[in-house]
Amino acid sequence: MATIKDVSEQAGVSQATVSRVINGTSRVSHDKKLKVEKAIKDLGYRPNSIAQALASSRSGSIGVIVPELGGPFYSSILHCIEEKLRQFGYHVIVTAGGNTEKGQRESVEFLLSRRVDALIMHCQQLTDDYLINLEDQGIISVLVNRFVPELKNSCINIDNEHGAELVTDYLIEMGHKKIACITGPLDKSDARGRLQGYRNALENAGIDYDESLVIESGFTEETGISATHKLLRRGCEFSALFACNDHMAAAAAEVLTDAGFRVPQDISLVGFDDVLFARYLTPSLTTVNFPIEQMSVEAVQLTIQKLHKNKQDVNFRLSPKLVIRDSVNLLPTTL
Structure with missing residues (x-):
């Protein structure tokens, strides 16, 4: 040799x-x-x-942080990022930061101790100031599914607000005026964007926003179950339910069925993300497609651009699309 x-x-x-x-x-x-x-x-x-x-001073590795390793959403992100980075000759070191600021900070420090060349982060719990400080230190980082105004050239996010407007508009077009909403945790920017899109659609249609029809939840099936139970206990009349991700929508479908409601004959149901199982639910779920693969590709393109200071075509803000399936019923008469 x-x-x-x-x-x-x-x-x-x-x-x-x-x-x-x-x-x-x-x-x-x-x-x-x-x-x-x-x-x-x-x-x-x-x-x-x-x-x-x-x-x-390069290790040929990129650190990737997500809240958790399981589930179709994050596993899809990791698969797409790893596959794309390999094409550029990089290996991936992955860590799960959990859903706490402490856990996500520890993930950052761990990856930096491993001398990764850059960070790709899906970290909603880290403060804007902490992320800005990382960049000020010269650490190459890219944020996915998040927007920080001071780091606009380091963020790849989707238009959550527009996606929620799309699906709420569709419910309204199908004759629904009393539309309940189960949000994600409102300390997260994507959850706030989806709630705002729901409110925008109602306002544009001249429908009053009703706080009693809105429940804050946690983007998980478990919290979706408890939120749906809470909504039903309020005794408020509604003909459609917008669950702000597909996991909560699947949980809501189970609770509604157990309570004697038929989906979509009695209550129409929509979600957000278009994860793989959404098409296999009964009925199949009308939802909003979250462009996971495109977001991951754009994050890698931006990372390579930052590392090599070359010009890569990067789309910083992605547009979701409405996916119409079988979980929404045309309402012949409004409630």
């Missing part, structure tokens, strides 16, 4: 010059660079990746 010494002897230059050509750490004359590159090719020399990383 050829060594860096073999390359230097064949090229007629010092080992230090060969190292500079390989790592790109300083300028080398064009003539010497060509000699080194030819010697590397002729000898079939392969640089030691660990030594190369030490010399260039």
